[in-house]
Amino acid sequence: MLAFVLLLVPALTGCVAAAVEWRRWVGWLCTASLGFVLVTGVVLATHVVHRAALSAFSGVLRVDALSAFMVIVIGAIGLLAVCQSVRYLDHEISSGHSSARRATLYAVLVQGFITAMLLAVVAGNVGVMWVAVEATTIITTFLVGYRRTRGALEASWKYIIICSVGIALAFLGTVLVYLAALHVGHGAHVSLQWTSLMSVSHRLDPGVMRLALALLVLGYGTKVGLAPMHSWLPDAHSQAPAPVSALMSGVLLTVAFYVLLRFKAIADGAVGVGFSRMLFVTAGLLSLVVAASLLLSQRDYKRMLAYHSVEHMGLISLGAAAGTPLAIAAVLLHVLGHGLAKAVLFLASGEILLVEGTTEIDQVRALLARRPALGGVFAFGLVALLGLPPFSLFISELNMLRAEVHVGLGWVAALSLVLMAVIFGSVMSHGRHMLFGARSDGESVSHSPSIVTVPLIGALAACGALGVIAWPLDSLLRAAAMVVVK
């Protein structure tokens, strides 16, 4: 029942936001609803970590350790993005780009977006998961096009066309899984329930399951942003308002990946790990190659962050290909660490755009000297995202590479290290350009408001703390990994 309340609270908050005119307190109410999601995620996690999964409505909603972990990820990053939305909307209204009516629309869509993501991770039925992921596509299309500029509309057109095709393929994959389940025989109870599919997975027809998994990886992979289906991602993430980019890049990509992990577990039972490993390695390496080559000559810092997401999705895809409990636990830690760091960077870049008025890397100089707090957050965010210690991305990348070597994918680990080095070099050089340098004469130091800096510093601190002490999440990560590893 707690799972249902979890969905109800952000949805009802959205209804309240729709009913009243936009005021700051509406924004804070939305923030509070995300705080509730985060706390509920922790409660659910402590409940299911050592015990059986919770379920409601005869299994339509089902929370196991993996779902609870994803609820925490959505809650943490959602909290960050929604509280920054208040400042974003304030600025849009005061500068005349937006009206109170459009601000209401924004708040309602964001609450709907978060509810849809929560439904995707607490759904026990793979069909409902599909409906929820598709709902996120429809809702975020309006958020990508929120600014109604030509670029924003172009980005939302590409986004919905490409993702609808992707999600249609995922539907076909789901239909084929259902078809395979219909033919297991022996009067097994057939449904799209994930647990019932898992229980018959070893009896599913291997030929049909191969076709199904390939379609699912193509389809949900489009939403994850895996190459070669990533082409919508840099456009959408660079055109959306910064808090929306933070949500899309920080959580939406990994919610789609979560669904893939569930299907991988079913397919591995039917056809063995070799086939899914081949698919995930191909998609992962291709994503790294695309990210490395397009980051080299990037001129726009929001697009730079977007391609950086393609890289990280490639990395977790390689981790999932290894597929050991250690690898999956590292993948999940990476999902949280990447989500936090990427959300911080997108929110900071929104603030940079607001004060500097440009997204060109060349036009932004000496941030550390001119705006120490904002520049510092951006710098530490980049350090975290590039996988340097003490941030948790260092530990998770290290463990994913170790797991890859352990299962005989040493060449994949070596290749990904080379590509990561290329990406490291190019992002460092772009970052250096934006951050370092001296103030020009007569220019004073500007301070960013603490409503921006304090939450972002808090998120970076959390990301750093997770890299040093893993105890709060350790047992949850292990339990979550065991859900999808036999």
Added chain:
Amino acid sequence: MNGATYSSFLEIATGLVILCAFVTLWRRSLLAIVRALAVQGMALGVVALVLGFHRHDDVLVIVGCLVVAAKGFVIPTLVTRVLANEPASRETSPLVNVPASLVGAGALTFLAYGATRPVVTLVSTSAGRLVPLGIATMLIGFFSMVVRRKAASQIVGLLLVDNGIALVAFLATAGVPLLVELGASLDVLLVVVVLRVLAVQLWSKFAVLDLDQLQGLHD
């Protein structure tokens, strides 16, 4: 309904679905293309109805009626409204000309037969043998999205993909559970509405109708 009439009804309706997919490639007038799409939507609904009557499955009969209403009438009307900006609009310069497109679509149909062999072996019913035609419709949809340049043509391509997948779902599994089926149909409807809103905004604010004009974002 006896076995022979059942399979011939099913074959005629499925054949009509794939025929309409070819028609969308053959015709250049966007209005004619949307009309072919409406016929295809109705044929798809008939497939569900025939299957539903044959299996005495009331839910499938209801789904069939909904499909006829949504894909035969509502969605085509919505797409026609996108064309209202330019009533006589034609697909003047597709990247691939019509004869070559038709040959390509034929090749895709063969490809569909090859790719779905595991499915056809698993489902040995008369409906199962028609599954490749659903995949072929889907592939033709992809093809038309890639080679056509009008915003409305891309919507049509997307709908062909969706109809093809729905056809596979009906023929192979006699429909996925109702909840998912309704979710899927509602989603398509919403996607078309969203695309229509975007197309209208792009047209009214920036006078964009061709996707070649959308080249602002790149690296």
